[in-house]
Amino acid sequence: MAPTLRTGILGCGGIAQRHALAAAQLRDEIELVAFCDTDADRARAFADQHGAADAAVFTDHHALFDRGALDLALICLPPFAHADEVACAAARGIHLLVEKPIALSSHAGWQMVQAAEEAGIKTQVGFMYRFGAAVQAFKQGYAAGAYGQAGLFSARFFCNALHADWWRVRARSGGQLVEQAIHLFDAMRYLLGEPASVFSRQTNFFHREVAGYTAEDVSATIFTFPHGGLGLIYATNGALPGKWIKEWRIVTRGLLAEFSDWNHATFTPTTAPGLAPETITSEQDVFVLQLRDLVQAIRTAGETRTPLREGAKSLDLVLAAAASAETGREMILD
């Protein structure tokens, strides 16, 4: 059996916990040997909870990559904190999982893609929706032409929380679309292909009085597709406290597909009244599947489902929506 992949985590916060638990499900493949956070206590706590007996702790990512002897790193930094970590890892041949959004500017995102592709490392961006059973079922049926062309994609991202301090500051998180609803933008691209244009309205409606809260908390974004279909993604951070609702629908010429999450959907044929729906239900862990897909690509020199290039494309789409909201103009996409 191949030796386990010596793996480090950069950014030991909320989502890193989720990835550490996923790594524990793959312990035949992955050994967590190094943890890096600017807050040394957080890195130490991760090492104690998830690390190998001799796990190392760092507070600077250059030291992590220089001294960690890593095969793989899980980059779980907040959006504003991305710097040269992808370039540093790529230069050492270290494979990467990078959380979304991969950067806050298109230029920075595509620099990451270039560094990774030139070095030939394997990368996976944290768009785990792509690994859901319902998402995969639709993807396969749609690609096979079983449902007819899509005329409408509609999705909502509803929550109501103050989140981390960095999250509220648009310059640090990118705002609700860039940081959160990007999952839905990516799912739309993954399932239906690239839109041709985007028009967005975004406002801070519910948190105007909260000091330092500059992210948008209400938005509506519409897309056109080259074949004439439309997309709509609407989001707010003013809905139900303590609840995160992410759901979407796709109407094709022959099907109404209603997703309550990546693993659960109802597919109802629309070619005649009263046809029986197909229900997709799964409890599969998309974080484990996402990490396993990356390990598999490393082991077989294959491709991951969501390489950095896909992360840059979805970032470009949310940034185009932001630019549309700022200028009041529809953005025509390449």
Ligand SMILES: NC(=O)c1ccc[n+]([C@@H]2O[C@H](COP(=O)([O-])OP(=O)(O)OC[C@H]3O[C@@H](n4cnc5c(N)ncnc54)[C@H](O)[C@@H]3O)[C@@H](O)[C@H]2O)c1
């Ligand atoms: N895939 C998902 O569903 C999902 C869910 C939550 C968060 N995320 C993404 O994961 C990223 C992190 O979010 P989070 O909620 O875990 O944030 P968090 O604030 O909980 O954790 C971030 C950690 O990074 C550390 N950090 C900040 N700057 C650093 C630096 N320069 N070097 C080393 N460590 C540094 C912080 O001290 C903190 O411990 C964000 O991009 C977010 O969008 C993805």
